[in-house]
Amino acid sequence: MREAFGQSFDVGDGYLNTASVGVPPRQAADAVSAALQEWRTGVGRATDFDGVVTRARAAFAELVGVSADRVAVGGSVSPLVGLVAAATPAGSRVAVAEGEFASVSFPFAVQQRGITVTEVPLERLPEADADVIAVSVVQSLDGRLVDLDALRARRDTTVLLDVTQAAGWLPLSLDWADAVVGACYKWLFAPRGAAWMAVRPDLELVPHAANWYAAEDAWGSTSGLPPVLAATARGLDASPAWYCHVGAAESLGWLAELDREKVREHCVGLADRFRAGLGLEQAGSAIVHVTVPDAAARLAEAGVAATTRGGGARLSFALYSTEEDVDRALGALSG
Incomplete structure (x- = not known):
């Protein structure tokens, strides 16, 4: 479990794939589960x-x-x-x-x-x-x-x-x-x-x-x-x-209700830290596309969730992403 911006997330280490599927805060997932239970039991209207x-x-x-x-x-x-x-x-x-x-x-x-x-x-x-x-x-x-x-x-x-x-x-x-x-x-x-x-x-x-x-x-x-x-x-x-x-x-x-500038700083800050580790220029974006040889396979082997796109790998940094996630991805692609 991770805490981020006042919410809890059941997201695994190395999850850098929000540009494909975002992981919900527990509060949202619990609300959906409760609604599904009402459907299942015939209570909901x-x-x-x-x-x-x-x-x-x-x-x-x-x-x-x-x-x-x-x-x-x-x-x-x-x-x-x-x-x-x-x-x-x-x-x-x-x-x-x-x-x-x-x-x-x-x-x-x-x-x-x-x-x-x-x-x-x-x-x-x-x-x-x-x-x-x-x-x-x-x-x-x-x-x-x-x-x-x-x-x-x-x-x-x-x-x-x-x-x-x-x-x-x-x-x-x-x-x-x-x-x-x-x-x-x-x-x-x-x-x-x-x-x-x-x-x-x-x-x-x-x-x-x-x-x-x-x-x-x-x-x-x-x-x-x-x-x-x-x-x-x-x-x-x-x-x-x-x-x-x-x-x-x-x-x-x-x-x-969040301070959206602080959210941007968190997500882009991690993305730019990852870019810097690969010698790439900062881009002001939470999405990074890399063309390191065999990037997708190396990331997957290291337990990093990313997406194969455009002949390389796409990584995306979200509210629940951490510096440890960045280090894991860099470790997979370095050397």
Whole structure:
């Protein structure tokens, strides 16, 4: 067991794989277990989950710097991005980063309708000649950060940001972006199956997956027509995966109350210490990609959990990571 930022974690030594799957605090895991026990014994009721969905929505809003009425609930990132892609006018030019995560780029690439999607080097993306720019704030492959200030200066372009590899360790204030999407199961430490999208009120989207949960009166709209959807971003909601939101309400609620600059300093400080041990420059990111020969195999042999990516290994440093984890990884890759 480890203690970090006021929470306990049952995470093993050498776990540097949060960019794939985050390990929940005990409080969140216990809440999910209790909800599952109620399901198992027939005690739980569907209406019991309204509160946790609301709490998780509000916490995500706080973490990305918007009001909760701008946040829609989904199950994963790509369907939420798909709403923006489907609303992109025919003939539009879309720019994405080279090697961008597929959930960001694919929904635009399959639109056809004369929409062109161009891959641009990340450092040049804010200057791209495009009607839409879609990009992860932190690149999944190697942890590079996009220049948010430069993107914010764009006045004639729709900007969609994916914070899946950023929210939870990087302080964010993204109320200026047209759409901000994020999944729950990395640095937000919730069970996979919940995602959110913050949208600007003037971004016109069609709720292609319209359902009873998105209605103004959800429990009074389970049958019959016409659909009267919520006037806020809740009108874009997908019906939530209940038990995922139980964990999300606990984890995100806790994260939203932390000093996010101290969280960033902890995660990035460990990543930069690891970089320094390998003779790499500091990068200001909690994700490190290394191409040391046989890196993935050497890390695994040393008991370090990492991910094979891009011909090397990806390591990621989280709230519960320690200097001992860094030393173990360096020992595996040194010499």
